[in-house]
Structure formats: C-alpha cells, structure tokens
Amino acid sequence: MPELPEVETIRRYLAPRLAGAIVRDVVVHDGRLRRPVPRGVRSDLPGQRIERVDRRGKYLLLSSAAGTAIVHLGMSGSLRLTEAGAPPATHDRIELLFAAGQSLRFNDPRRFGSWQWARRDPLDHPALRCLGPEPLDRGFDGRGLRRALRRRSSAVKLALLDQSLVAGVGNIYASEALFAAGVRPTARASSLSPARCDRLAVAIKQVLAAAIACGGTTLDDEGYASADGTPGRFQVELMVYGRAGEPCRRCGRAIRALRQGQRTTYFCPRCQR
DNA sequence: CCTATCTCCTGTAGGC
DNA sequence: TGCCTACAGGAGATAG
Structure with missing residues (x-):
C-alpha cells in the first residue's frame, strides 16, 4: 500500500529517467479505475515532453506543457518502467509509450488507483487542493x-x-x-x-x-x-x-x-x- | 465545519 | 478439493 515513502521512492527513480522524455502514445488498456480515466490523459499527453516528476502527498505528478497527470496508486497500484514491446500483463491498466522506446506501465489489480488530469496548476485540482502540509517540509512542525x-x-x-x-x-x-x-x-x-x-x-x-x-x-x-x-x-x-x-x-x-x-x-x- | 459509516475492487487466507 | 466469508485499505460520498 503505497504511502508517501513508497511514492517518493518511485518518484526518485522515475524523475531522472523521464524528465525530457517525449510521450509517443498513451494506451488505456482498461480505464475503469477508482474514477474513469479522463479524456485529457489520452488526448493531451501524446506528443508532450515530460518536464518534471513531482510528488504531493501520495500523488505522483507527471507534468508536461499541456497538463499534468495526477497518479494515485491506491493500495495495489504499481508503476514499472521497461523497454516497450512486452504484451500487457494481467491488471495493466495504462501504458505510456515514450519516443525513446521505454514503456511506463500502471498495473492495479484492485482498481483503487486513479489517473486524473489537470490542464493548469495541478495544485488547484480537487484531488490536491485540500491536502495538508508535506510532513517532510521545513514548515511542518x-x-x-x-x-x-x-x-x-x-x-x-x-x-x-x-x-x-x-x-x-x-x-x-x-x-x-x-x-x-x-x-x-x-x-x-x-x-x-x-x-x-x-x-x-x-x-x-x-x-x-x-x-x-x-x-x-x-x-x-x-x-x-x-x-x-x-x-x-x-x-x-x-x-x-x-x-x-x-x-x-x-x-x-x-x-x-x-x-x-x-x-x-x-x-x-x-x-x- | 466535523464525525461516523459505507462503498468501490480483487486476491488471498482461513474455516469447514 | 472447493465453497464461503473475512480481510486488506485510500479516499470519496453520504448522512447526521
């Protein structure tokens, strides 16, 4: 059950590998997650360059000029960065294909995870707007x-x-x-x-x-x-x-x-x- | 605003 | 071996 440390570990792995990567395609194998995968993930993300990989609470943020994918792993979700080409595994829900040939796969047996989409400042998105302070920030005391x-x-x-x-x-x-x-x-x-x-x-x-x-x-x-x-x-x-x-x-x-x-x-x- | 409860989902473990 | 139930849990919805 990914909490802050697990999401941060994933972020630290992905950030240097995805920053600058061009999204070639987004494949939604099965969009029936906690809430339906919004159209923007499919329509806006392809062609975009990933600018940053951030974290807010338990959410992972994949930012591009067109918008930000706001990913929550729920309790059974995982992300795996591999070379593209392998057939989807059981419970693979969403796949990002990058121009350089990698694939980022979101797998979630229990469908408690979510992929949301924010065209503008993701911190204004309903999923993030009401979050409390980051406990590892200086200001948290x-x-x-x-x-x-x-x-x-x-x-x-x-x-x-x-x-x-x-x-x-x-x-x-x-x-x-x-x-x-x-x-x-x-x-x-x-x-x-x-x-x-x-x-x-x-x-x-x-x-x-x-x-x-x-x-x-x-x-x-x-x-x-x-x-x-x-x-x-x-x-x-x-x-x-x-x-x-x-x-x-x-x-x-x-x-x-x-x-x-x-x-x-x-x-x-x-x-x- | 706050609190308590229910719900979503599926794999696994335990009882019989 | 197989059927049934309980359980794991984040967060949103709902009722009070």
Missing part, C-alpha cells in the same frame, strides 16, 4: 500539527490518516510514528499537549525519512516495488505494524492490535501512553 489536531475530537491515529491535516501518512506510518512518539493511538487528537505534538511531528518526519532511505515498505501480501521492480527494505525496521502478539522491540511487551475506523492499528501498551 509541532505547532502546526497541534493547530490541526486541537479541534479534532477523534483519536489521534484517525486524525493522522486525514490527508487534509498531513499529506502522505497512511496506515503503516501512522502506527509507526505514534510508536516513535510514545503516543497512544486512541488518545483524543485534541488532548495532545504542545510537547507531545512536537514529538509526534519529529517522529513523523523521522519515520518517513527512514522509510524513504530504505526504499519503502514491501509487505508479503502487497508486494510494493519501485518502478524497476526493486522491493523496499523498511519492513524489517517496523516496530509495531503487523506485529500483533510479537514482543515490542523496545520493551518486550506484546504488541497489540485494535480496530479504528475499519482499519487495524498496532501499538505497544507500555511504550505508548
């Missing part, structure tokens, strides 16, 4: 986080998943960041002291940066990989996610799992108060 959390009555874990408060944190890194900060995921967001918000903001930055340095997290059942097929290595660094019943790597107590808003949260009952 405990004060801003506290401002965002203080008027939320929900559990802090759920608040961290809200992309309008912080962009790019998903289920894995929310649990990991709360562990790193020593904060109980069930704590009311509004109850966190300034000091704990400072610690949480630092923890979010540290966990995301460490995961990027490892090339993301590849779980057994999801099989995330970067655009050249390389899996991530952060799964061996996880402190709590997916470790229910196993001993805490810091204190030895059994890691616990609970359900919050239809998804699983992991935490250490001793290290997180």
